[in-house]
Every structure is written in structure tokens, then in C-alpha cells.
Amino acid sequence: MDARIAEGLRALVGDSGLVTHPTRRATYESDGLAHVRRVPDLVLMPRNTRETALSLRFLAAWKVPIVPRGAGTGLSGGATPVDGGVLLSTARMRDVLEVDVENRFARVQAGVVNVDLTHSCAQHGLFYAPDPSSQKACTIGGNVAENSGGPHCFKYGSTTQHVLGLVFVTAAGDIVDLSRPAVDPSGLDLVGIFVGSEGLLGVATEVTVKLVPTPPVVETLLAIFTSLDAACDSVTDVIAARLEPSALEILDDNTIRAIEASVLAAGYPTDARAVLLVECEGTEVEVASNLRDIETILARHGAYDVRRARAADERARLWAGRKGAYGAMGRIAPDLYVTDAVVPRTRLRELVRATTDACEKRGLRIANVFHAGDGNLHPNISYDRRDANELARVLDAGNEIMRLCLAAGGSLTGEHGVGLEKIEGMEQLFTHEDLAAMCRVREAFDPEKRMNPGKLLPVRACMETRTKRVEG
């Protein structure tokens, strides 16, 4: 990359806002999709919206690709600079700018860590609802880009339902300030289209989010099963019975053993084939009423033990185990391929079984931990990327899982995004015309298509197909 680019950027963001040394840049070579890597030419870390806008305006003259990145916890390769260029990290934009208790919103810089936002408003009896498993590290800006979910999105909805306003900067360096919290959009819903756009439409620098009141009563159950099928059927029946828990999460035996062997041991029984974590929130009578009927369904499906968390610390431990599951799987193999797919909730059992078979028949080590209430599957395959044969089998299994889910009326991703990982699947799910319409939306924001190139849309330019159809 031309040395004048680094010089120009340094003049705008200072020495601490620019990473040029190869060793330091190498830490940005991938996100959680570890098998695809490329070191960015430069890493830019602006401190605020103004520095971001000035930098992007400067880079527009050089026609350089821009790859936005939060904490790099994404699992679909969305923050991997496959085409090189400048990686724009929000790591130095970490201020909570405003907590408005009366109006129940917070305005934060994009680099604020998800759980820090909740901590910053807990004293007011409020919290930020989307809670991805990576919430101790992932940023609000990254959550906006991916439209992140989490266990409690079953009740509260994904990130898009919680974003009231945004400030973002386009590839040309224009600041679009929609930070004033809007109950309804005026004109076209720019915030709505931006959330989940995976960094292709611009860089969010500030986010205004909805805060919700802490529920008066929370109860957490751990239901223990001798079969994964039975756990899945329980979830399907809870939903069909129109009960209203706030989270329904399944962990299979391989996941349980990995967690219990780690520092995150939560007390899950290691002889169980599966456990179902159920959480209910609300008034005392509402929670009691829901739990009574849920327990009946769990018993009908053969849950041989149903434990109720007796105190907040026990509940926190159960959730720490669930949210730390991916980390715990590091004990099984050096790398983890976290698949993400959504299916109709009436077909959970069938598809969990089929996706497990797809891995096992290839001799792969699979562990299931997933948002069962939303039909959001996460078959996790432990592997070693240095073993080319194993990596090939992992990717092959990933393709089959995707085909199985699509054939069942499912979709490619429930919360991790398309990124690099699922880009070929886009042509399985969408027609050429569907994709062309998305491409035109992209061009309205970024005519040169310099924002996060090579992600989400399987086209380099409108009408020019970049990837081939997945065979099968």
C-alpha cells in the first residue's frame, strides 16, 4: 500500500490510531472464522465519528477497501480483510455517551462492549436485552452490523428491535446522523436497513439503543434428558402450547462434558444426553403459571430431573456455562467451526439429528448448543485447521448442513451473518433478481463497493456473479 496513505491517516488519527507494524497487524487477520485469513494493509482506529469521517473521506480518494471490525468475535468471517485494504477497528470508540433513564435509551460509541452497556445502566433497573454468547467481548457496533441475537432474543428479539438510532459514516466519508431516538422512522427506515448489513453500507460510530426494565422475577430451570430428541420435542411443544418463557437453550452431551471439564463448570450432569435451560421472567404469578405448564411438558417428554436455580449466583453459573460453551470446546481441538442456521421450530428434532449425522458420518466431532426456542441451530465442529483433510471434511459438512436446513424451509443464518462463510449459499436461497436488488441497495450507500468487499453478496458488481452454486 502506498506509504502516503499511512502518512495521511496518521495526520488524522495520530500514532495511537494507526497500526502499521506487520506483527500487530497480523492479529487482525481473521475473526472467529479461523480458517480464512489475510493480514490487513493497515489498521485504523479512529476515536470518534469525526475522525472516522475524515479518514474515510481521505481513503475515498485512494479507492481503498474498508473493512469495519468490532471485537472480532464474529463467526462468519465478516471482519476478515479478504481483499486487503484498511481494517477500521472501533476499539477506541468505547464511551457510553448517555443513559436516559426516563426515556429508557442509551447512546453509546460503537466500540462499547455489550455487557458493559448493561452494567452501565443496571443501577437504574434497566438492561440491554440482546445478549450474544460473546457479550463479554463483542461490541454494540459489531452487534449492529450482524443483527446479533443471543439466548434472550427469544423473548426480546434481535438487535434490530433494540436500535432506536445510529450515527454512521459512508464510504465517501459522509456522516449520517440519525442518533436522535426515534420511536418510528421518518421516511424510509435507514436504521432498519443498516442493522444487519454486515459492514457493507457504512461504519456505525454511535448507536442509540432501547433499554428494558429488569424483570421483577426470574426463574431458571435445568431439565435433564436421556435423549436429545426428547429435549427438542419439549421445545417444540412449549412453543406450540403458546407458553412464554424468555429463553429455551439446548446443550447436548458433548457440550456438557466440555463445559464441565472447564473452569466454567456449571453443574450440568455429565451423564445426561441433553439438558434444556428454560428461563421465565415477569411477575411472580406469571412466572409460576408458565413454569407449571412447562414442567408438565418437560415431564411428558421424559425429563428425569428438573432443577430450579435457587439463587442468583446459581442462575448466573448455569448461564456462564452456556455462554462459555464455545470457549470450553477449545479443550476438544484447537479450532472450532460454529455453524449457524435457522429452521422452523416444528422441525427441530429432525434437523438436529440430520445435522449431527452429517458430521458424524464424516468422522467429525460435533457438539450441539443452540437457541432452540428460535429454531437457531449451532452444530459446532471441533477440528484442527492444520489437518487439510479434516478441514475439507468440516467445510463439506457445513455445506450439507446448509442444504439440509434450506430444504426444510430454513435459512442460512440466524445471528452470525453471511460474511464469507455463507456467501455461496446466498444463491441457494435467493434468486439472481433478489441479489441484484440487494446489490442496488448497497450501491445507494456505496457506489464503489469499497465497504467490506467480498462479504454477504456473491457479486463483485451488479449482475456479475462471483461464486458458483453449491453442488448437491
Added chain:
Amino acid sequence: MGETRDTLESEFGVRSVGTAVVDEREIPVVFATSEADIVAALVLASSRNWRVLPIGSGTKLEHGPPREKPKFAISLRGFSGVTSYERGDGTITARAGSTMAALSEIARSGGNHLTPDVSMAKHATLGGTIASGLSGLDRLRYGPVRNHVLGVRVALGDGTVVKSGGRLVKNVTGFDVHRLVTGSRGSLCVVLEASLRLFPLPVHEIVLETAYFGRDSALSAARAIIASALRPVCVAVSGSNGTRWSLVVGLAGRRDVLAVEVEHALRLVGDATRFDGLESRVRIDALRVLEGESTLSATFVSSVLPSVLATIDSLAPLARIVIHPGVTAVHVAIDAAVIVDVACSILAAGASVEIANVPVATRSAFDPLEHVPATARDLMRRLKFALDPAQRFVTARPPEVVRRG
């Protein structure tokens, strides 16, 4: 109009072409009954370079800014029917001309609740509801309509059919173009089919109604309900200055839970008349009496409510107001002579505002996007060109700034 009508009648048959009044002008309307009809109408429009307005039953034609004049309208009212109802999964997919009442009834029969609970549900269509982006009286519990549109199939200006999203309750695959379509008022495309998320149907509904001598007392009681642990479907304060004010609290849920919640609510609001069954529906529907009158609707963050009410008291002291303090929104039946001044003041306070059922000249004088930043307006223009490059669909006319002398 004659030549356009002749062409449409020749293409679609005399019985499929009628007349619609849009912004006080008559235009021909094609009553489409199939996707092929809709695509054919768009292809015809493209070949003649005619501008088109997609409509449902036409219940919201007098809402918002007046439009540039279309050559003809395409009504989707006859393009109805459910294509998929997944009771166990809690989703419904239907053609755009299906009425919200019909869809609600189907959902109800399977134990699901369809939101939004809109006005004139027997006429309001699914496509029109999505295009208008208006939420319902049940918004307090279920949220705005845009949160529940899971996906759409739409026809672009040249007749190309594209989809966005899907039929799943959780899905982040691709851009959420359906979020752009929701609230776009037919300016980008024709909605052909949409999927909505459903919710558990409450077993029982109860409405509590209390009369107060002053608005502040009613609002104070309403705020106590909203701040409590209750999850009401609707909390509304309605009335006008000089009359008694009414607080309506809609509660819904499982029977055992509801019994306790009603007791809790009664402790907060004092004496209240209790309605259940059909009567509770009647009390909720009474909150919609503003429909058809000159109205102003606004949503805003809650701290803005006092200044909104002060504006209304000052400029339209006799207006009838329905306040939804939990959302936060107001709907005001108001004299058309002052509606623009009130709308401008409320808009300046940070609200999203729409005026409806007033003469075109009045609606022309109000720009709901007045305070939207220039960069955002520019992006909206570019999105319009991106999805409708031939400008096939009509958009709002530029405002005629005639107010305030």
C-alpha cells in the same frame, strides 16, 4: 384519464377497471386478482412510462403528504388468501390483499395473535398495513409492525419479482429490504406477499376503564400502570379539555395470571369499570373513533409528551386526544385550520408526525421530513432510485411551504 382507462380496459377487461380518488383527483384503478395481473400492469406502465400507485382497500389514501399524480392505481384488494399458516411455528404468510381481520381470525383459530391490531381491520389489507408502516393499539405489548414483518415478496417497477427475508422468526440472511419496504408507502415496489410473526393468543382479555376529572390525574395513573410489572396490551388516556378524561387499560393473558394482574391494576388506578369478552373489544375499539376525522398522529420519546400536550392545548384547546403514554404516541382529532401549525411544533420537538384526512392543500404545507438530516434525505433519494430507477411508483410531492404567512 380517458385514454389511460381505455388502455387498461382493453388490457384487463372493463370489469377489472374502476375509479379511485387519490388526493382529491380521480384516477383509473386496476383491480388485480393475481400476481400475473400485477406484473402485467407494471409491464404496461413501463412500456408507456406511466407512473403507478399501488393501493390496498384505499383506507389510508388521505394519510401523509399528497403524492405526485399517478397515471393509474393497482388495487390488490382482490389478491388475497393465506399461502402458509404455521400454527406451531407462529408464522403466517399471506397475499397482500388479505384483510387484517381475516388474517387475525385465522390466527385466532389456531391459538395465535396477529399484530398489529389496526383500525378498520375488515378493510385494511396486509400490503397496505405494511406499506403504511402504522402500528396498532396492541403496540405497547407487541411492538411496532416493522418488528414483525419476517419477509416480503414484492414486484419492482419493471414487474421483476424479488423477495427479502423469509418465514422464520429469526433470520439475518441478506439485507433486510423488507424493513425498507415497511412504511415506504408504495414508493419503492408493490408488496405481493408478506410473512408476519404471530404471538400466543391470550386466553382472556379484560379492559379496565376509569374516568378522571383532569388529564394529569389520568396520565399519572397511566404512568403507574406502565411503571409496574404488569404487561398491558394497551394503556390509553382519552378525552378533551373541559370534559372528563378516560383511562383504558387492556390486560390479556392466562386466566389465573390475569386475575392477579387485575387486582394489581385496580390498586393503581382506583375504582374502574371492568369489561371482558366482547365488551372489552368494544372499549378498545372506542379508542379508534378518531378514524376518518382530521387527525394528527405522532410518536416520540416519553419526555417529549408534556411539550406535545402543551402545544395542542395552546393551538387546539378543543381537540380530542388519545394518548398512549407507554408507546409514546398521541392521536388527535383536530381542526384542519390549525393542524399544520400543531404538526410543525410537535415535529420540531423531536416527534415523527403524520396528518391525515385533511384537504390536499393542507397536507401539502407540511413536510414530515423537515428535520431529517440532509445526508439521510439524500440516502433516501438514492435508495428510491436504486430500487425504482424508472420512477415507476409515485412518491410524496415536494412540500409547498405556505404556512405561517
